[in-house]
Amino acid sequence: MSVTSGLFYFFSAILLFAAFRVVTARNPVHAVLFLVLTFFQASLIWMLLKAEFLSLSLILVYVGAVMVLFLFVVMMLDINLESVRQGFWKHFPIAAVVGVFIIFEMSAVLMGGFRVTDDPAIVNNVTAGASNTRELGKLLYTYYIYPLEVAAAILLVGMIAAIALTLRERKDSKAVKPDDQVRVKAKDRLVVLKVTPTQPALAVETVTETSAENKA
Secondary structure (H helix, E strand, O other): HHHHHHHHHHHHHHHHHHHHHHHOOOHHHHHHHHHHHHHHHHHHHHHHHHOHHHHHHHHHHHHHHHHHHHHHHHOEEEEEHHHHHHHHHHHHHHHHHHHHHHHHHHHHHOOOOOOOOOHHHHHHHHOOOOOHHHHHHHHHHHHHHHHHHHHHHHHHHHHHHHHHHHHHOOOOOOOOOHHHHOOOOHHHHOOOOOOOOOHHHHHHHHHHHHHHHHHH
16 A cells, blocks of 8 residues: 555545534534534545645635634524524434435435546646646636636625624624615605704893893
C-alpha cells in the first residue's frame, strides 16, 4: 500500500466517523463542530486527488464562512433540547421517507459508476499543465452558469432565513414581521392629526400682563 492510499483510507475513516457524529450528536453545537471536521477531511481527500482549488475553496468558503455562520446561529437560537427530543418520534416517519429517498438517489448515482454523459469535448479539452482553477472557472461561468445562479439564490435564501430565525421572539431584539410589512398600506404609515389650540387667550393675556409690568 502506498502512502497516498494509506492517507486516503485514514482521512476517509475520520470523515465517516465525523459524519456519523453529526447525525447522532445530541448537542447541536457539537454537531456543527463535527461537520467542520467532516469538511476538513473532505478537503484533504480532494488535495490527494490534486484538486487544489476545490480543496482550498472548501476550507475558505464552507469552514471559514458558512460553518461559522451556522455555529453562531445555533448558539444564538436558544434551542430547547428537551422539547426537540420529545418531538423526535413525532417527526420520525417523514424523516424516514426523506432518508429513504436520499439513499435511493445516491444508490442510483453510485451504482451508475459516474458515467460521463456530457459532451466529451467539454470534459477532455484540458491540456497538460493547465490551471485547474482557470478551467473550472470557464466551466462554471459558461456551461454551468444557470446552476451557479440557482445555487447563489439558494444561499441567499438560506442567509435570510438564518437571520430571521436568529431574531425571532427574542426579548432584546426589535424585529418586525415580514408579513406585516408586505400587507401594510401607504395610508397606514403616517396619520396626520389636526390639533386645535386649547389656550390661545391665556397666552395673549400673559404677554399683555408682562408688558404692563415692564412699563410700570
